[in-house]
Amino acid sequence: MKKHLLAGLLVWLPLAITVWVLMWVLGLMTGVFGGLLDAVQAVLPQAAVPTIEWLRRTPGLGVVVLLVALWLTGVAATNIAGQWALRQGHRLLSNIPIVKSIYSSVKQVSDTLFSSNGNAFREAVLLEYPRAGSWTIAFVTGRPGGEVADHLRGDYLSLYVPTTPNPTSGFFLMLPRADVVPLGMSVDEALKYIISMGVVAPPPPRVALAAAAAH
Template sequence: MDAVLKYVPQKYLPETYLNVRIPGLGLILALILILIVGFLARNIVGSKIVHWTDRIVNRIPLARIIYVAIKQLLQGVFLPQTRAFRRVVMVEFPRQGVYSIGFLTGVSKGEVQNKTAKKVVNVFVPTTPNPTSGFFIMVPEDEVIPLSMSVEDAFKLIISGGIVSPSECNSSSTR
């Protein structure tokens, strides 16, 4: 990391005044620089870039549809205040006898509900290891198995491909 010090003018280096070389100074300066750039990107520059990108993409017809859909999905996944994923459920998917973890996103309404004999709910089944893609399925409510794990624990389980198990709270009551 002393390569960072090559870009600092000699008159600003402590070695000039103290006649002592400070080991790791390049690393410290690099970390400080990263923190400053991150702060600026997140607060000042970053918000302007996001706003500018939104304006440009919203002017492109097909890109707007895709961008808005992905943006809403990511906000639902990563912003806790949206509560897009109401609860964790298990459904038989993609075929009978095979179960997948999904998230209850709402109750089907309108034409979908009118065409089915049973009450149908909306479930998002994310893929592993990228939970931002997945399958939207409509399942009869009586075929959905509610789970007691948190949305966060379910995402850990999905992203890890089943390697990270959620904490088993109330495991006896779910059986």
């Protein structure tokens, strides 16, 4: 009986977690849409209330509206007029006390992580950490810059060492390139390995498989 219960758990647990994450995302998007409707309702006449309530009760409408808004924002950001408007908005937010500190920090991180030509989280490496003889997986986020780089001699890398099973928290390290071992696994495979606490091991690189087959 224990064996069958465990087998059933292994079948339903990934599905349940997937559904829970999707429901959380849908709930977040629906909440944002509801907040926008509340803001619109506050400035429109009373006659528009029934229409707004109908929009609020329409299932899935908030998700569709937010996806369309993201797409339209992306379209606008790729033309000259949209880029000019974005620059003006960035200049405005960068001059507001307190807001500028939060906005600038988040924007720098998001630009680095999601830029198509950035190098953040592009490579997984093996790192001897936190002590000699103990190894973990880290991600290369770039190279030290600014004042920090002036105090470091040699070829250094900026590394992010995630925790498990929650990789959104971790440690930031700057180490010589010679102290890290490049890995053939992709970033996605490394993240799965970390989240699963080493249970889901990535397959060997194709080069290693080909060499083994040749022998």
